[in-house]
Structures are given as C-alpha cells and as structure tokens.
Amino acid sequence: MTAPARPTKVRGETILDVNHVVKHFPITQGVLFKRKVGAVKAVDGVSFQLRRGETLGIVGESGCGKSTLARLLMRLERPTAGRATLAGQDLFAASGGELRRIRRNMQMVMQDPYTSLNPRMTVGDIIGEPFEIHPAAAPKGSRHRRVQELLDVVGLNPEHINRYPHQFSGGQRQRIGIARALALRPEVIVCDEPVSALDVSIQAQVINLLEELQDELGLSYIFIAHDLSVVRHIADRVAVMYLGRIVEIGTEDQIYERATHPYTQALLSAAPLPDPDAREHRSIIRLTGDVPSPANPPSGCHFRTRCWKAQEICATQDPQAVPRAADPHPSACHFAELRPQH
C-alpha cells in the first residue's frame, strides 16, 4: 500500500472565481396570495477560486448547501446575490446566446446514474445531445464517430452506441454521464457526488477515470461529496461547508492534517477508518444533536450550537473565514487551533 502519492499538479491561473454567492429560497404562506414568511438560507455567502487543472473538493453533511452551490454554478438556480466569473465572463449576468456559450465551458456529472440518463434514448443520442443544443460546438465531421470516440475515452465499448441505459451497470452508466459532460470539451466539470451511488469496487474505477481524464485534458473539477476519504484522494484543495457557509478551506494537506475549525476536526474524527487496530487509540469527537434548520440558523457562528468551544462571542460575532494564527489557511472560527496530538 505504498504507491507514491499523486504528485500535486502545477496549477494555472484562476478559471472560476466565486464571490459571496447567496441563495435564499423563500418560504411562503397562503394559497391565493403568497406571502414570504422566511427564507431557507441554502447558500449564505460562499467565495472561492478554482484554478486551471485543479480539483476543489467540497465536503459537508446533507443540507449544508453543497448541491445548491453546484446548481447555482450551473445556472440551474438564480442566485439571490453574489458574483461569479468563469474564464473572465460573468456567469450570473449572462443570458441567451452568451449564457449558452459560457455553459459550454462548464458541464456537470450527476450523482444518480439511474435517473440522470433518459431511459428512452440510446447512449449515442444521450452523449450526442449536447451537440444538438450547442450546434456551434458540434464536430465538423461525423457526430457518430465523435460519440464513439467519447465512449472509448471513458472506457466503454464504442460498438455499444445503440444500446439503452438499462443495458449498462451503475458504473458504466456513470461513465456515460461523464462522456456526456465531456462532449463539448469543457474546461470545468462540476461533479455532484459522482461515486456515492456506486459499489466500492466500482467507485475506484470511476475515480481513476476522472483522474486520468483530468491529466489528459487539463480539466478543472469541482468535486462535491460527503465521503471524506474519496475527497482526500482526488482533491488538491478542499472546502468544508456547514449550513450554507464555507467554514474552512485549504489544501488537502491543510484540511486533513492541520484542520483548525472544530467542525472539520469533528467530521474527520467521526469518519470510520478501515483499520480495526485504530479503534482504541483514536480519540473521536462526538458531536451531539443535529444540524440546525437552514431556515433558522443560529446567530453568529452557525456551528456554535454543536460546538464544545462555544463562548459568548460566538453568538454575537460572525467568524470570518480568514487565515488564523494556528495555520495560514482560512478558517471561520474565533478559537481556531490545531487539534492536540492524539
């Protein structure tokens, strides 16, 4: 088990720049006259940069807003506030033809390979459909041949172009989803839990494929997952989200070895390790209670209701995600510190 670690690749300039993005879903009351009585603060001021050729992992528990963030970036939802640029173009202001051109550059791989492929379309039609929507990006020559190339790239048999999704296994379907995302030669791919629906032995195949494609095509990934081990493996940098905010962001090493935010530390310590010998000498931080409702998050630090370090200041002052004394990566905690060696 001592293969050399994947070398950290040389990063280019920023390709995706996200600034204070907010998405509030209104809660309405009344049948005929809808009144707004509140808002679910799904994404509550998120900022990050993604560089060319890099993988940014986004981790967090359900309800933390990671999938809403993905949908915002894909312009499947309209943000309440904030700015984002993709390769210098304003993502949220664009519309019509301009939006279509921008979208060509950013594609998505969904979580569930069983519902994200149309069962009535052949694999060839599914992978070729982006060319219908974006004729300008369609291959000059034979589309059929291009689709077969794509099947080959993701490790499927090009002769299966006329098959239907149900004739493939879960892992193969996820490959079809990846081929569809690659069709328009995007620079950024947003992967929303791309392997969580797959069996363990198949997960590794799909993760390796994503890594190979990145090396060959120079792709940048936003990799959203709840599995911390998978994210550590694939990501260069990692953002940890809690109740709509990024609480800590840093390199893979900073987050997994030198986390300073209590939530990150708790998350890492609670993840089960496939090592029975670790049972005794692991000190696990037990969080009590559940994640509060994003419709009514706690004042100040959102995490304070479950935090063992919480003081008065945590209820009154919103901690900003800024570099802290304990370690130079941004951490949104007033009492950010490294975990004592255990």
Added chain:
Amino acid sequence: MSQHAVQPTPASPTPPGGHLLELRDLHIEFRTGEGVAEVINGVSYHLDPGETLAVLGESGSGKSVTAQAIMGILDSPPAHVTSGQIRYQGRDLLTLPEEQRRQVRGKEIAMIFQDALSALNPVFPVGWQIGETLRQRLGMSRSDARRRSVELMDLVQIPAAANRLGDYPHQFSGGMRQRVMIAMALAMEPKVLIADEPTTALDVTVQAQIMDLLADLQRNLDMAMILITHDLGVVADVADRIAVMYAGRIVEHADVRSLYRAPAHPYTKGLLESIPRLDQRSGKLTTIPGLPPNLMDIPGGCPFHPRCRYVQQVCLDVVPHDLVLGDGRTSACHFAQEVRDDRAR
C-alpha cells in the same frame, strides 16, 4: 494445499449448547420470468450471544437476502429457499409452522432497516407505532404501552421523549428516525438484532452517534448483532467477526483484525486496496476490474475468477471450498495461503 475440507461453521468451536443462531448451507433462488437467479449459494455462518458479526458485500452479493431469510420476510415468489437450515437455539426456523415462527420474529430476532422513513408508517405518530408492538404482542394496555414507549425512546436517547410521542415520522430528523426504529426493534427485547445498513443514509457525525448507540445497547442488553453493510470503515469500528459475501457465497470469514491485516481472499484484498484512505493520501487506486456476475449466469469454477489477479486454470474448473486457515479463518480460494502471505500490492 492439502487441507481442502468443507467446514459448515468455520471460526470458533461450537459451544456446548450450540450456537445461538446458525445458518447451514443455505441456498435461495429467485424464480423470475427471465430465468432463475441463484441468489444465495450455500451460506453458512453462526452467531453467539453478545457478539457482532459483520456481513460485508456489495449490491447483489446476497447479504440482505440472507437476513430476510432469517427474519422470514422473504418475498415469495420470487424467492424460494431450496435447501439449508436456519437454526435458532437448536430449532430450524425454516421448518417451523408460521404460528411458531411469529413468536421468534420480533421477539427473539428483530431487524432494523436502512431507510427509516420508508420503514415507519407516515400516518401514525411514532409513540403509537412503538406501542403497537407492545399492545399486540404483550397485550399491554394503552397507558402501559405508552409508558413503555417513553422508556424505549429514552433508551435510544431521543431528547424529551414524552413530548415527542405524538409526533409523526416526518417531524424527526434522519438520525432521530433511525433511533425510533431501533426503539421499535428493542420493544420485545430480542436476543439477536439484525441491522441492515443502519447508517448508510446518514451523515458522518450522525452515523457515529447511531453506531455508538447500537454498541452501547448491545453491551447493556447482551444482544448479538448481525451488521449488514458495504462500508469497510464501519465494520472495522464495531465488528468482532466478519463474513465477506460475493455472488451469494461467503468468500472469507475471519476475525476483524486478521482480515484487515492480511486478507486471504483476492476479493477482500481487492476491496481493501480499492478504498481511498482518510488518514493518508493514496496513489492511484487499485481497482477490481470488471463487474460482479449476473446471478442468472454465475461463472463456473470460482465465481470471482474473471476478476481475479491470482487466477489459474484450476479456478476456472473447480469451485473452491472453504480453505481452513489458522485462527478459525476460512477463505474460499484455491490459493488462500498465497493470497494471505502476499503483502505486495
């Protein structure tokens, strides 16, 4: 390679009174319109009081079907138990008349499921659902059942239990719903608890809470537990012994430490190598090539041979029996010792 022998119950010797629960050479097939799927192909395992056995496998390996057979909740058709025994305290559950089997189900052996939201009835309050078992099975009065329900909800650490009796399942969070289901399973104080992927649908921090709770309850109530899961991390945290299933067979059976230290079946070895690690940055992941077999057309010889890196001619021709290794371990591989001793990747 001289110790080929069929061992119906591998690890640990049979205690004087027999095992609490013992499966002997169970075979189950699903008869469908498209053909017959051989879902369970000779599964044997046993469980003693107070211990935790993890049954690990991927989808389609038969781990849940085995559990459903123990509970007697298999959908038949399409499922048919074609041979084998499920012995609980010396009695074969499969030959018991339904009336006696009901006395075992829930009372002696209880089960919790992966998805609490669909396992609970959405139109009744949870207090009523927990109490239903007590009223029906123990003939408790409504007020007694109510009091006992609160106790059970306290036992599974639901805060302010008395105030939540009237709440409906959708008013609980995922972790709390799982606790409600555990409370229901404990209502009859079973000796065996079967937990089928109890934390798969939960978040990491909540998963840790539920696994802690199960471990506490098991210790305090001296229950035996069968933990069905696909998660190698969860197994390492809680199990005593582990049975790894592939294509309806148990391919490896060992105590947890030996298995993680030196897996003796190529499938187990492949699984352990293919998971990324939280505690270290790994290189390129080793994969198990190919796909699990179609259960209507399981490959001849060793069912794992098309995906195996140790494959030899004998694997294509001969079904490997459980090879007994030391320490009560077995592995259904012709080359179990070589695999175990092969520390290279």
